[in-house]
Amino acid sequence: MHVNRRSGILACILAATLAAACEKASQVPTVHIGLIAELSGDLPAVGASSRTAAEMAVSQVNDAGGLTIGGRSYRVELAIEDNASKADQSASAAQKLASDSDIVAIVGPNASLGAIPAAEIAESSGMVMITPWSTNPKTTLDTRTGAPKKYVFRACFTDPFEGRVLARFALDTLHAHTAAILYDQSSEAPKSQSELFKTIFAEAGGTIVASETYTSGDKDFSAQLTKINQSAPDVVFLPAYYNDVPLVVQQAKRLGIKAPFLGSDAWSSPDLIKLSDNAVEGFYFCNHYAPDVATPEAARFVRAYTETYKRAPDDVAALTYDAFGLLFEALRGAGQVDRRATRDALAKIPTYTGVTGTMRFPEGSGDPIKSAVMLQIRGGKFVWVTNANP
């Protein structure tokens, strides 16, 4: 008897909790969004920035009373998956999220290595995927036919665009006649950017006097830099991720290289200045937005992010934030929590003004039309120099 009574009470409590849970769930409907980030593996900093920005985007929406879709207010829930910066794990993370019918869309992976296999799965499962940071043009294309994928979008511009912007900047603004290039040959974005830079710079009459490479994980660039120094270029193009940049520029300084360096959007971390002990002073790089002449959206984001995480946001954080902004906008426009409707609404967004500028998806393409800015590092700050439109 005693046992029975106790189990009875237990059952009651259980039922009550369940009911309460159900009630709560029915009161506040939830929309689930997946995030695939490089939390471990080669690019932990990318993953960390992406995760923090995603969490901030979601909590901002929830704090503001949730996301209004079709007249109802939804809470946003984030399902975070680590892909260990690996292709196969990205695929299984994407498939895991795609198989979960609650998930309406995914953001990430950031690096193309993971974004390309994940995109294949998103496309075949008919679920929106927005990659914040993958600049490989192939991510949003059907790799066999070359036609654009239906469900895959990105929040950033592509390597060819950036390569062109940087080459033009070197020629037109810096009036460089000779350029040297140093890039990570085992990393895809730097390799693509450097190749485009080379072609465009040479076509416009410039000369590439040195083209040197290194491999991910290298810490010593003295041999390459000594070689570059020998060739006395007007400008050194360094499309490198921001944990390589400080080592390169400091070693360059020590070896007495005087030419200015020109970098890609991967430079865009405020950490860069601290990490490189200000050796980047006077150098230029291409970015998605200019913090000093920021739009109100950007200013608000930078302030909020810095307050929450005690560090300034980098490009991955800004782009992830924009990817979520785009997705929220699409969900609002879709009027229902449905994968297909979200995709259609996303493709139809007229213009979206985010942290990284205004963007619009042209008909049938997942690549946004957005402009780039050129920044200079001056007085320990990123300073706007010029805009570059597509």
Place this chain on the structure above:
Amino acid sequence: MSTPKLHAPSHRHRKGMLPALLAGGLAASYLLPYFGVLSPYVQLILISVGVNIILTSSLNLVNGYMGEFSVGHAGFMAVGAYGAAVLSVNVLPYGAAAPWLFPLAIVAGGLAAALLGCVVALLSFKTRGDYLAIVTLAFLMIVKSTLENLDVVGGARGFLGIEKLTTLPWVVAWSVATIWVIRNLVHSRYGRDIQAVRDDEIAANQTGVDTRRAKVLAFSVSSFFAGVAGGLLAHHLQFINPRMFDIAKSTDMLVMVYLGGIGSLGGSILGATIYTLLLEALRPLGAFRMMLMPLMLVLLMLFRPRGIMGMREFSWLLPACDRDAREAAASDVDKDGKA
């Protein structure tokens, strides 16, 4: 994958366990998704498990049965992946005929890897132990660096446009085939030769073992299947990149081999399955799982230094005649002092 049992119900059932496993696995892998029982996610995980089983059992041939410490397995995998992918994208016409030509592409990738395996085997004649480990490491770096410099296959940007041809039934078929072939090999005179080389190379040679042939055989069969796994992975992810085949990939395989136990195919199956499933199950822990996994590995090694199955084998993985002998011995007093 069916769960391995140490003691299957009756003798008659176990005759031809592997063919039964193949037939059952194939039927299940066709039918279950067809009826919607296996979600695409579970299928995908099973595909990774299968690919890892192929990698682990093939690496076990060199590292476990032959007792060398190869860290270059990812290199063979890369050669197989690129070989198969180039063949299926650029040479063989895809479309309607592709499913028929798919095994051809995979085998070709495997053969390319096996060829390089022979080269490494030639180097292993003079170099052994830690020096051979460095040889395999150098080999891996050379393969990776070559692929990065080959713009024909996309260089560092990776090779795209591979048809999705790897399906669960194919993976089941290939993993059972791998286990079957390696099992046949290790329980033949060639396999005993390989193990004799591990235990004492000079004594083996003085007992009539052609040690060079044993090394070439072990390396080529092992790298063949690494290549097969690479080909399957390429046609599964539809995208390959030199970065996928780095030392970290080799390290993963080493962990699976030694986790399961050297010199044991059952161990390799267990090691690959447990590692893959655990990694997947712990994914929500993010970076924390990468602290947990090595910790578990270290604890396991401390308590079972030879891995889960070190030098032991499930009886259903033994050839029929060895199995009978094992049973006869077991029914006597168990003198088998295996740790």
Place this chain on the structure above:
Amino acid sequence: MLYVLQQTLNALQLGSIYALIALGYTLVYSILRMINFAHGDIFMVGGFVCFAAATYLQLPFAVTLLLAMGCTAILGAGLERLAYRPLRDAPRVSAVITALGCGIFLEHFVLWLSPYPQHVPALLQNQTWSLGGLSVSSIQTAIVAIAVALMLVLDFIVQRTMLGLAMRGISMDMKAVALMGVPVDLVISSTFAFGAALGGAAGVLYSLAYPVVDPYMGVLMGWKAFIAAVLGGIGHIRGAVLGGFLLGAVEILVTAFLPSTYRDLTVFTLLLMLLIVRPHGILGRPTLQKV
């Protein structure tokens, strides 16, 4: 000519860091015949200790160096006690895999603390001197000098002290040495501590030259140093030093005179060829197989 000299200086700096890490591998190997794959990550921990000491405690350079060496020595000896000693009678490869596991654990433990790369403030005032067009920096000089000094100290310990004698004894026959009353466990622990301390020192010197530390920085450095140790003949202290400098020189000179795109290809092909010619490294002697 100037160019060659400049590149030689670069090679010396890189080589001395490789050599210091390689010494850790070779020390442990010489007495236990075991490759301590966690060593690259011990080096990383050294770098992070240096970062913490310089950033939060603002200690002077010498104290930072000693602190980093002390911390990594404790870490090395601790790993030996917890993870390798119980496996001393197990197959050799079990300990190797355990070491691999410990290394991955260390990487991700640090990653958990800080996924972002960290900047190590300048520990020494850098000055670049120009000697007839040749740029020589004070940091470069300090690195090579400290590395060489540490190597000499180690060589002295191994060749001239009782501890070194015990180490050499254990490397020849652990059982016999134990029977002669040498505290084997203690000697092995201190060998691990010495090796790890050298790794930690390498971490600090590394932070001088390359002042950005990240959790994975030990992976590639570790493998390269392991290659250096094997190249010189694993188990030979002077071989490790030679291998480290040689690897640094080959890497730099190949980049200097050949297209850097093919650097890895060339370096590893050279390595393979060297191992074909000398299957036991440069100073290593083939262990005479007694039949």
Place this chain on the structure above:
Amino acid sequence: MCLLEIQGLTHRFGGLCAVSDFNIKVTEGELLGVIGPNGAGKTTLFNLITGVYRASEGAVLFRGSDLVGRAPHEIVKLGVARTFQNIRLFKELSVLDNVRVADGVHAGYGAMDALLQLPRFRREESSGRERSMQLLERFQLDEYANTQARHLPYGLQRRLELARALATRPKLLLLDEPAAGLNVGEVDRLMDLLREVREEFRPTIILIEHSMRFVMRMCERLKVLDFGTTIAEGTPEAIRSDPKVLEAYLGEETPR
């Protein structure tokens, strides 16, 4: 009939002459003992015959063909088997598989037969297994067939090594200190076993041994080596009283 003829065999390690101008003729079915102080070059002699080292000079004619320059496994296939001074078994393999490795020298199937489990493989494999089992029974090791070799007691390990050598079906058997480390009882049993082996398998045997009792009882002919050169040759009785032999042994160890 002459099975083995060694002519002018010389081997140098660096400057050291381990074996110099060694000559011998061994007739079929004979049991020849080779004795000498430690470091006299006895084991080197075996290593030269079996191809571990390549002789600097001279010829090893085995049934008319020269063994010098041949790979060790080929020499085994031609009919030369050996045991080792310090036992060298395949420690992780089972006792049965130790013998099967040796038996595999004559297995008549190829790699493809094995990989695809063709009938020839099954046939050969089961007959090889059968043969190995019989050999183990002959050596009273059958009850340990599935034990890993490293778990065998020392005496049995010696016996297993002998069985393994015989499994290659040798015409010439080289035994390197078969009685080392055995107690008196075990040595007696070994002697009985060797006699039975000679009866049954009829191999020609060359035997290195330190135990004088063993050599005197077993061998028909002895050859004494010191510093790589032959210092005496003859029947055990003749050797025992040879002053040169006694001199060689003095200071090293006295013949027991």
